[in-house]
Amino acid sequence: MFNKILIANRGEIAVRIIRAARELGVGTVAIYSTADRDALHVHLADEAICVGPARSTESYLNMNNILSAAVATGAQAIHPGFGFLSENSKFARLCEEMNIKFIGPSAKVMDMMGDKINARAEMIKAGVPVTPGSEGEVHTTDEAVKIAExxxxxxxxxxxAGGGGKGIRKVNIVEELVPAFEAxxxxxxxxxxxxxxxxxxxIFPARHIEVQILGDSQGNVIHLGERDCSLQRNNQKVLEESPSVAIGHTLRNEITAAAVKAAQHVSYENAGTIEFLLDESSGKFYFMEMNTRVQVEHPVTEFVSGVDIVKEQIRVANGNELSVKQEDVTFSGHAIECRINAENPKFNFAPSPGKITNLFLPSGGVGLRVDSAMYSGYSIPPYYDSMIAKVIVHGENRFEALMKMQRALLEFDVEGVITNVDFQLELISDxxxxxxxxxxxxxxxxxxxxxxxED
Structure with a gap:
């Protein structure tokens, strides 16, 4: 096993990785920007090293500084988390060239599946259903008009090359196409x-269904079931659950088998997610994209499957086989995750950075987990994503999970900044x-x- 890994990220995912590594007996190195000097992941890691100023392009996206930090601290591997450099094939390739293990798929596979056009072509080869669309890149409005017709x-x-809801537009009629394409x-x-x-x-109306897969260097690929991520705002997920109430036994077998087939086709290694759109009226599903990294919503899958996805990532990167086979994976109960953001839902979800003056996180009982990097007195910087916590619950059934989430959100108390806790409570109670x-x-x-x- 690795002696030491560097976590090329911040916030709750950096804390999550540090905790998983520590439980495996692996040392950790945190990187931080000058704005994150007092962040929780800096305090929890065995070592910490500053990689640049507040601007992410000069710190968390600064490949040279991050690789230099890995070399200087003797880290044998880098875990990128999600966001930042997690799906950057250039960074993965640089890690390979420097004999530092990138905890994720190879740069070749990232190029193949990270680019949506390449991924679409590969899925057609693999026999995975895709939606009708353009065969390659579209660069001009004239091309777009012709293809849309x-x-x-x-x-x-x-x-x-998109992700995180960026560069996406819905177009209903031809008159909307040109301005939408240009924007x-x-x-x-x-x-x-x-x-x-x-x-x-x-595909409309549709469910957004994603399947968690894990692969190792010995060619083993398994799935850990599906997540329903249909509750979204501006193409960004707000709440996720597993399993999906929209899927029965037969369809579940079909969609998870398609995800495994997709991963096997590209010889996928490490954790990844195959995302589909489901047309509920016809029962047909279509490949949308692959995320070649750990997902924000991975905890719901951990709850229902009992598999620690982050630990599996580290083990697989170390050359180990997956610790479970498909026949060993069993699913129980229902899990839900709510993303807690420092934002004002009543003011168009404007970010709300600032100092946390008081904090009480929900706790108690079986099947409740809060992933967060917050603490009382911590100042949330204005430079990064507004997500500050994830509340994840698990119940014997969906009703119990819903009630547990309502209870948890009622207990969640953050003072000093505005959050979307009340918004999430109303949503989960709708x-x-x-x-x-x-x-x-x-x-x-x-x-x-x-x-x-309401206001």
């Missing part, structure tokens, strides 16, 4: 340095959500308009 409206414009392309260029787009027919009657349009088209009327 061929596949039919409504369509989705997506950045080829999405500009956003993609600014966010990823790549303005290449592609076009897909929009009759449609309680009934499992929602799709990807529900939050934006049904829940939010009513929620924003």
């Amino acid at each position: 061929e596949i039919g409206y409504p369509i989705m414009l997506k950045a080829s 999405a392309q500009a956003e993609a260029q600014a966010a990823f340095g790549n303005g290449a787009m592609f076009i897909e027919r929009m 009759p449609h959500v309680v009934a499992g009657d929602y799709d990807t349009s529900f939050l934006g088209n049904v829940f939010l308009p009513e929620y924003q009327k």
Whole structure:
């Protein structure tokens, strides 16, 4: 096993990785920006090293400084977490060249599956269903108009190198196409340095279903079931649960088998997620994309499967076989995760950085977990993502999980900054959500308009 790994991230995921490594007997190195000098992950790691100023491009995205920190501290591997450099194949390749293990898939596989156009082509080869769409990159509005006419409206414009909801636009009619394409392309260029787009027919209404997979260097690939991530705002997930109430036994077997087939086709190693859109009316599902990293919502899968995904990542990167085989994986109960952000839902979800003057996190009972890097007196910096915690619950059934989440959110108390805790409490208590009657349009088209009327 590794003696020491460096965590190239911050916040709750950095804390999560440090804890998993410590339980495996592995030493840890935290990196931090000058804005994160007092962050929890800095205090918890065995060593910590500053890699640059507050701006992420000069610190958490600074490949040279991060690799120099790994060399200086003798770290044998780098865990990228999610976001930042986690899906950057150049960084993974540099790690390989420097004989530092990147805890994730190879740069070759990241190139293949991280680019949405390449991934789509590979899934067609693998026999995994994909939505009708463009065959390659789309660079001009003239190309976009022609392709949209061929596949039919409504369509989705997506950045080829995108992620996190950036560079995505829905287009219902031809008149909306040109301004939407130009806006999405500009956003993609600014966010990823790549303005290449592609076009897909929009599956609507749809469920966003993703399957957690794990692979090792010996060729073993397993799945850990599915997550329903349909509650989204601006293409970003707000609440996730497992299993999905929209999927029965037969469809579950089909969609998880397709995910394993997809991962096997590219000889996938480490943790990854295959994302699908499910047309509930027809029961057909379509490959959307692959995330070649650990997901924000991985804890719900850990609860229902009993498998520690982060520990498996570290073991697999060390060359070990997966600790479980598919026949060993069993699923029990129901899990739900709510993302807690420092933001003001009543003011268009504006970020709310500041000093936490008092903090009480929910606790007590079996099946409750809070992943967070907060502590009383901590100042949330304004430079990074607004997510400050994740509340995850597990119950014997979905009703118990819903009630446990309501109880947890009622106990959650943060003073000094505005959070979306009350928003999440109203969402988890909404009759449609309680009934499992929602799709990807529900939050934006049904829940939010009513929620924003309240004040």
